[in-house]
Amino acid sequence: GQNIDQPTEMTATEGAIVQINCTYQTSGFNGLFWYQQHAGEAPTFLSYNVLDGLEEKGRFSSFLSRSKGYSYLLLKELQMKDSASYLCAGLDSNYQLIWGAGTKLIIKP
Amino acid sequence: DAMVIQNPRYQVTQFGKPVTLSCSQTLNHNVMYWYQQKSSQAPKLLFHYYDKDFNNEADTPDNFQSRRPNTSFCFLDIRSPGLGDAAMYLCATSRDGQGYSPLHFGNGTRLTVT
Numbered sequence: 001g002q003n004i005d006q007p008t009e010m011t012a013t014e015g016a017i018v019q020i021n022c023t024y025q026t027s028g029f030n031g032l033f034w035y036q037q038h039a040g041e042a043p044t045f046l047s048y049n050v051l052d053g054l055e056e057k058g059r060f061s062s063f064l065s066r067s068k069g070y071s072y073l074l075l076k077e078l079q080m081k082d083s084a085s086y087l088c089a090g091l092d093s094n095y096q097l098i099w100g101a102g103t104k105l106i107i108k109p
Numbered sequence: 110d111a112m113v114i115q116n117p118r119y120q121v122t123q124f125g126k127p128v129t130l131s132c133s134q135t136l137n138h139n140v141m142y143w144y145q146q147k148s149s150q151a152p153k154l155l156f157h158y159y160d161k162d163f164n165n166e167a168d169t170p171d172n173f174q175s176r177r178p179n180t181s182f183c184f185l186d187i188r189s190p191g192l193g194d195a196a197m198y199l200c201a202t203s204r205d206g207q208g209y210s211p212l213h214f215g216n217g218t219r220l221t222v223t
Binding site: 004008030031033035040041042043044045048050085087091095096097099100101102104 | 149150151152153154197199201206207208209211212213214215216217219
């Protein structure tokens with residue numbers, strides 16, 4: 001079966017760095033997405049990785065290792081507004097999105 | 110600004126009373142999606158349209174129907190809502206059906222069933 005695993009909840013301190021991990025098992029692979037979702041709101045696109053390596057976009061970076069079926073989202077210089085759920089989603093061989101349940105990130109002052 | 114708009118933001122309906130949720134987009138995207146999301150769960154795809162071609166997910170209950178009368182609008186009809194249908198309903202678009210185009214979501218409609 002197809003599956004996305006990510007931690008349910010993480011806590012970090014304002015100004016610090018946090019890494020949110022995601023492992024995936026999909027039938028074929030056409031890339032991996034990260035979305036941010038604030039409570040009661042819709043997901044918003046953060047990143048898309050299809051090649052191995054790290055992609056940096058401001059305070060947020062996303063990493064992919066296809067051989068390990070693994071990705072992470074790295075958030076630097078955490079701000080209170082980064083408190084949200086972070087959803088990992090893999091794209092299978094039929095270009096269908098397989099979603100994780102999300103990691104709820106709690107930022108403490 | 111080009112966007113995806115869902116109405117209403119909050120919807121309360123009675124058990125068994127039909128309800129329709131609406132979505133419009135000004136992005137001129139070909140693909141529109143309806144997702145159901147319950148608290149702390151992954152979004153679950155109900156339907157998607159590639160242009161006017163309708164695609165129903167295999168496990169979407171018959172109680173859910175959808176219409177896309179034109180490129181800009183899409184509707185989700187719940188014929189007889191049950192308590193288990195209480196959820197956030199998310200409409201999304203993508204430029205094409207290639208899958209790697211990011212999804213653009215509306216703000217969602219939170220449905221309560223009493």
